[in-house]
Amino acid sequence: MTHPDHRLSRRQLLALGGSVALSGALAGCGSNTGRGGGGAGGDGPALSQWYHQYGEAGTEQAVKRYAAAYTKATVSVEWRPGDYDQQTAAALLTDSGPDVFEVNGPTLDQIQGGQVVDLTDRIAPVRSDFNPAVLAPKTYQGRVYGIPQVIDTQLLYYRKSLLAKAGVQPPQTLDELVDAAGRLTTKDVKGLFLGNDGGAGVLGGTPLFAAGLELVTDSGTVGFDDPAAAATLGKLHTLYADKSLLLGAPADWSDPSAFTEGLAAMQWTGLWAMPQIKQAVGDDFGVLPFPKDGPAGRPAVPVGAYASAVNARSRHIDAAKAYVQWLWVDRTDYQEDFALSYGFHIPARISLAKKAAKLRSGPAADVVSFTTDCGHANPLLWTPASQTALQDALTRVIQNGADPSAQLKAAAGVVTSELRRVQKKS
């Protein structure tokens, strides 16, 4: 008679063990929220701060050092590899998101959806010291929702020796660029690298800026439904059709290795790549903005900035705002260190950019003048849906040789309805 009882109790024991293990596992899942802990000094509330993964060595240690130096809250930094925009967008929908986060935005939908906090009063004393081109897309109806950290830009790098050998001058117009890329192309070296998709992704609105147009006009309508835009895009297809473009390189446009390894004589890539290029080719390179095209044309470079924003669902909004102000407004020494000691970015503060010795000579000085004279940021009203529509049109024109004016018309239709949607809410 004791036998069955004995068996049952053994089962009960197993069940108990199982439930203990299960609750242990659940506790393990729940503990990694990024709040609390994490080796940071200071008293006060625990704040979590997210950064996307910067490629440059030392950046992670630097931001953790800044956070540890803050005394009014315990800030734990999370360094997040992978698709950062999607991670933050998803985290903002929940209660377990970060308190403070850097964002390649915030987007208009995030601002209109009340997901980020108004930081206007925190930036007010020094608002005019921030580069207006990058502060404007963080500003909605006069209120600032993100504090720009550093300015990034993209430009055209060219190998001086290869151009000299081919007898080509650095191109000042798009026609000259098409011609130069053709003449620089040999069996083993392509003339120009605009990314593995032929430029549709990385260029975005830049060729339209260079044609003297805008993505969105000041009055909030489509700015590129124009014959000049079609003519410019047609020339991008010529580059592709001439087989002057490097395609299918192992590393895409954001990495300078195609340029430094001699796969292409010219490459469009970021300012961040300049130290690597300098190390590989010494002084054998020069920089250019995207060359102008057409009668109303002007050279153009895109500018953008990651901004520091505060999550509206944070449990310590005031502490989070105070921390953002401390780091990205008050501590100019950290801002300078962050911009210039690891990768190569331009400080978002005009006063810091002017002071920086590294930015005063050579190609770096050229780049600073490009960003101030011909820098264009994507406007806040330019939503991801609009971006996708334009990029699809560019891809079809560049790679398929589709009719530019028909493609631009289709994209303009999507952009118009997006603009209508986002302006209706305001």
Next chain:
Amino acid sequence: MRSSLWGPQKRYLWFWVFTGPFVVGLAVFAYIPLLWSIALSFFDAHNTVTPTHFVGLSNYASMLTDPAFTSSLATFAAFTLFIVPTTFALSLALALMVNRLRFARAFFRSVFFLPTACSYVVASVIWKMSVFNGVRFGLANTVLRWFGADPVAWLSTTHPPWYWLVIITVRLWLQAGFYMVLFLAGLQRIPRALYEAAAVDGARPGWQVLRHITLPQLRATSVAVVLLLVINAFQAFDEFYNLLSTARGYPPYARPPLVYLYYVALGQGQDLGLGSAGAVVLALIIVAVTVVQARWFGLGRREA
């Protein structure tokens, strides 16, 4: 009192102890998100999962009139028509060959099955970076160079659409082994006596036996394989995303519906209502195709 509540030998209790965690898991990770998504598809849900602005069927209307979405559905219908028979034929051929081996059978079975254990992401990266990169030292281009041909930018050329070659080879390499194992299991269940009887009746080995004995006996396996392949084709995501996406998005060709929805609904532009509407449309298509197929093949009917 207590024992009757929990059933004889506490069976009810044990039933829930054993099934409970899975029921909870299924509910939390499958059914609740599913129903939530259906609900979201009727709302204007920009950057929120608890929307308040009811829009009726307008998300469905804009999704079904969106040329990018409808063309991705059409592309993937065509893709399905191609990839399902190809994978089916290749894995069946592999299974028939491996099954006939007299030696090293386990070795070949493992060799063909191994790619299944490889991650889609890793395989895509190898295909993209080493085998089919566009520069002269990529594997495929090295071979072309031996014959004096110019390098081809496999993933960036739309005329002719070389990117399909990359996508289809990686998919076949990854999937054929798995379906081969399903077919092998089916082949091994066919009684030897049938083949002996066929031989006695004078059936020639080869096509005649395959046509009249092997294929009819593999019917149940074949139906399952086709169903799985069709669902897989419509749910294509991993290798497409990893082969063709760039830091700035995804080109407008060879764009599977799920990849399109991912960019519409999840990226920085969180239009969760529209994305959910697209997901429901896709799910309904898969359900419809599966039901039609099941009817057609007589799935679930009593085995004759």
